[in-house]
Amino acid sequence: MGGEEPVRVELELGPIAEAEQKADALSVGLALRPEIACEGFLVDVREEDGARRVGLLADALARRGLAAPLSVRLPADKAGLAPAGAARLVIGVTEDASDAELTGAAQAASRLGVPLEWALEVRGAALASLVDRALEASRRASLLRVLISLADEPAAQGARFVHDARLVAARLAARGAEAVPIVLRGGHGPPAPAEECLLATATDLGALLCDGIGDAISLPAALFGDAGRTLDLGYRILQGARLRTSWTEFISCPSCGRTLFDLEQTTARIKARTQHLRGVKIAIMGCIVNGPGEMADAD
Numbered sequence: 001m002g003g004e005e006p007v008r009v010e011l012e013l014g015p016i017a018e019a020e021q022k023a024d025a026l027s028v029g030l031a032l033r034p035e036i037a038c039e040g041f042l043v044d045v046r047e048e049d050g051a052r053r054v055g056l057l058a059d060a061l062a063r064r065g066l067a068a069p070l071s072v073r074l075p076a077d078k079a080g081l082a083p084a085g086a087a088r089l090v091i092g093v094t095e096d097a098s099d100a101e102l103t104g105a106a107q108a109a110s111r112l113g114v115p116l117e118w119a120l121e122v123r124g125a126a127l128a129s130l131v132d133r134a135l136e137a138s139r140r141a142s143l144l145r146v147l148i149s150l151a152d153e154p155a156a157q158g159a160r161f162v163h164d165a166r167l168v169a170a171r172l173a174a175r176g177a178e179a180v181p182i183v184l185r186g187g188h189g190p191p192a193p194a195e196e197c198l199l200a201t202a203t204d205l206g207a208l209l210c211d212g213i214g215d216a217i218s219l220p221a222a223l224f225g226d227a228g229r230t231l232d233l234g235y236r237i238l239q240g241a242r243l244r245t246s247w248t249e250f251i252s253c254p255s256c257g258r259t260l261f262d263l264e265q266t267t268a269r270i271k272a273r274t275q276h277l278r279g280v281k282i283a284i285m286g287c288i289v290n291g292p293g294e295m296a297d298a299d
């Protein structure tokens with residue numbers, strides 16, 4: 001993740017006990033979208049028993065054909081529970097986390113030989129000093145593979161996710177750490193109507209990705225009550241930001257006085273015959289005068 005690697009999409013499965021119970025529903029939901037592969041899962045662990053079951057959950061997912069890397073999220077003061085076999089550790093960090101806890105978390109990741117993602121749980125100006133403290137703790141533990149993440153809470157009062165993510169990116173750059181991958185976590189916070197949540201998640205994450213901020217996006221599998229739909233949203237955000245072309249993309253002009261045929265009907269006919277062509281951009285233009293210029297972006 002990061003650098004020249006493509007932006008990844010991960011699904012958050014919630015607490016491990018729930019993830020175990022929902023493994024069947026998850027595989028059914030994702031099987032409905034065979035054209036898109038989930039590139040990672042994240043599970044929450046808060047106690048020793050849960051940490052012991054991470055390997056079993058990874059096996060259970062693999063048996064259902066869902067063999068993507070399984071990462072584990074823990075609060076900073078529980079980093080000692082970090083289980084072997086996790087693809088990476090995601091450590092939730094609040095302003096109250098002590099430097100000793102941050103260093104302990106970085107040492108746990110270093111001991112397991114896995115990357116550590118600092119999941120920043122503060123907002124606004126406080127982010128800069130937390131970025132500094134997380135980088136410093138990583139340095140103390142000689143941990144090289146570090147990520148930073150921020151969660152979007154569209155329905156939360158005073159939410160300023162895009163602004164905060166830009167602030168984090170600027171702080172990393174100021175500290176000479178611009179290569180640290182940033183994970184954008186969408187769809188968090190108080191519940192909101194599905195359409196509102198979809199719009200906010202797509203615009204917030206999409207705006208940042210278009211700015212070049214974000215190396216992975218992570219969405220709760222249960223965001224729309226259907227993991228397949230959530231995964232589909234992840235890929236559509238990437239396609240909208242021109243970071244990945246997974247579907248046939250149709251670029252149609254709005255038509256105007258120059259159009260001498262039924263553009264809508266023609267577009268529908270072309271779509272019906274070409275939408276199986278994955279990763280191709282097809283422009284359907286209404287005239288020969290401006291059309292060639294307007295379709296310059298197409299294949």
Ligand code: SF4
Pocket residue numbers: 253254255256257258259285286287288289290291294
């Ligand atoms: S491509 Fe031609 S028909 Fe379509 S909007 Fe532009 S000028 Fe009008």
